Amino acid sequence: MKGIDQSNFKRLIGIWNTSGDIKSGEGNLKLIGTDSYEFILDGNYILHKADVQMGNERNETLEIIQLDSSPDKAKMQYFNSKGEDGIMISSIVDNEFKIKGNGLMFNGVINAENTKITGKWYIQTENDKWGDFIDLTLEKQKI
Secondary structure: OOHHHHOHHHHHHHEEEEEEOOOOOOOOOEEEEEEEEEEEEOEEEEEEEEEEEEOOOEEEEEEEEEOOOOOOOEEEEEEEOOOOEEEEEEEEEOEEEEEEEEEEEEEEEEEOOOOOEEEEEEEOOOOOOEEEEEEEEEEEOOO
């Protein structure tokens, strides 16, 4: 199998301005920050770094992305500043970008120019239904 640098996930490479609305019990909170994606270790992995302000709380995440069972699927192992870690599975097929983890799911679209990602994060509720969590937009910074 080719490296991740030859897959659809290369569309993520760059520095992105991140913004969104967090749906919470106290009304909507703003999300603002930066996400970066870069190839590491000879193009076999992508290092994703997120530094965002979620309401009054700052959250930093490091994530290693590696191809899974096909060039369209990847495993994303993350660690964050709250001491949480986990693994999510993602796919990029055509312009659809999907991520699914334990109790979290993202459905988004990458534009054809690879300069904008829009989508929604969903959180699993107590009755196993999916509820709105974050409306998210990433816009690639111009180099």
